[in-house]
Amino acid sequence: MKSLAVQSKDDTKISNIKLMNIDEPVISDDEILIKVHAVGLNPVDYKLVEQHNKAWNYPHILGLDAAGEIIKVGTNSKNLKIGQRVFFHSDLSKDGVFAEYAKAKYNTVAHIPDNVTYEEAASILCSGLTAYQAIYRKVSLSGKKNILIHAGAGGVGTIAIQLAKIAGLTVITTVSEFKKDIVKSLGADYVIDYHNENVTDRINEITNGDGVDIIINDIGNPEEDLARLAYNGALICILETPDLTNYNLSSKGQSVSSLNLGGVHQSNYQNQLNDLSVMAEALAKLISENKLDPVITKRIKFKDIPKGLEELINHKTIGKIVATI
Ligand SMILES: NC(=O)c1ccc[n+]([C@@H]2O[C@H](COP(=O)([O-])OP(=O)(O)OC[C@H]3O[C@@H](n4cnc5c(N)ncnc54)[C@H](OP(=O)(O)O)[C@@H]3O)[C@@H](O)[C@H]2O)c1
Numbered sequence: 063m064k065s066l067a068v069q070s071k072d073d074t075k076i077s078n079i080k081l082m083n084i085d086e087p088v089i090s091d092d093e094i095l096i097k098v099h100a101v102g103l104n105p106v107d108y109k110l111v112e113q114h115n116k117a118w119n120y121p122h123i124l125g126l127d128a129a130g131e132i133i134k135v136g137t138n139s140k141n142l143k144i145g146q147r148v149f150f151h152s153d154l155s156k157d158g159v160f161a162e163y164a165k166a167k168y169n170t171v172a173h174i175p176d177n178v179t180y181e182e183a184a185s186i187l188c189s190g191l192t193a194y195q196a197i198y199r200k201v202s203l204s205g206k207k208n209i210l211i212h213a214g215a216g217g218v219g220t221i222a223i224q225l226a227k228i229a230g231l232t233v234i235t236t237v238s239e240f241k242k243d244i245v246k247s248l249g250a251d252y253v254i255d256y257h258n259e260n261v262t263d264r265i266n267e268i269t270n271g272d273g274v275d276i277i278i279n280d281i282g283n284p285e286e287d288l289a290r291l292a293y294n295g296a297l298i299c300i301l302e303t304p305d306l307t308n309y310n311l312s313s314k315g316q317s318v319s320s321l322n323l324g325g326v327h328q329s330n331y332q333n334q335l336n337d338l339s340v341m342a343e344a345l346a347k348l349i350s351e352n353k354l355d356p357v358i359t360k361r362i363k364f365k366d367i368p369k370g371l372e373e374l375i376n377h378k379t380i381g382k383i384v385a386t387i
Pocket of ligand 1: 104105106188189192212213214215216217218219236237238241256280281300301321322323324374377378379381
């Protein structure tokens, strides 16, 4: 089958990604095989090219987010049937989804509603699930008033802004100047141009010095966010967690949590693996009800995926890039 892959452990540049002919995956009793129709592009795709996972065999097929049609089901894949439209976020330690066919564990797979396209479904996996998990799994929203979402125009940010508005929160977001309009159109209440404004000063101004209740940090330097947290505030770290050596979290009842979406595949904890499917179906339902815009700003051909990954590296993108097969 046609696949985008790296050939050896020395292939650590986007230019090393090659279109190859690789055997179709063979499924186990717990897996299903799909004919891939659309895939989503994410920063993790280029990060994995730069730093391969130790468990990979070569050639290794790239890509984590896929939507397609079931063409084979393992004997344990009880409620799934050939012909159903499904989508899933796959395991980064295994062969990926930038291919004509891909396999998935049956309990991580979610159904695509009839009025949601394969492209829309593929676009809300890694980034959408991360935004969903941050807002609906990592913190209690009760008693919370506002949220700071960094990188509001990115894949995670565009979905997080909309979910936070649905949850009734006041949204403050940080972006580059040219990305201001899109985050305003998604409902952001306060937009900070982080290149030209002091983010902490602006937060103090907006919150009258109280700080924010929830912060989603998907940009790094989480220590800077500690000073922006309100009493009982919660910091959700999507990249690294802060060094707390010189910071007393308990003096203001604050909390810090880490989010590692795909790591659940390596944990093999079935309850949390199932939750990938539960969260994906919740996001797809919001799209089908016109309550969530997946913010697909670019649709590309399969062979152009490496170019799309270059755009992600250069921070040129807004929302999501999807590729169709
Ligand atoms: N832990 C996990 O499970 C998990 C899951 C999903 C994503 N992630 C990670 O989360 C990050 C965001 O993912 P994504 O899909 O949203 O990426 P994305 O679509 O590429 O968006 C990232 C955006 O962040 C902005 N940015 C960079 N530095 C910033 C700063 N200091 N302040 C504000 N904005 C800044 C850039 O836009 P500007 O032009 O405005 O600078 C960039 O386009 C990536 O590093 C990704 O790997 C982790």
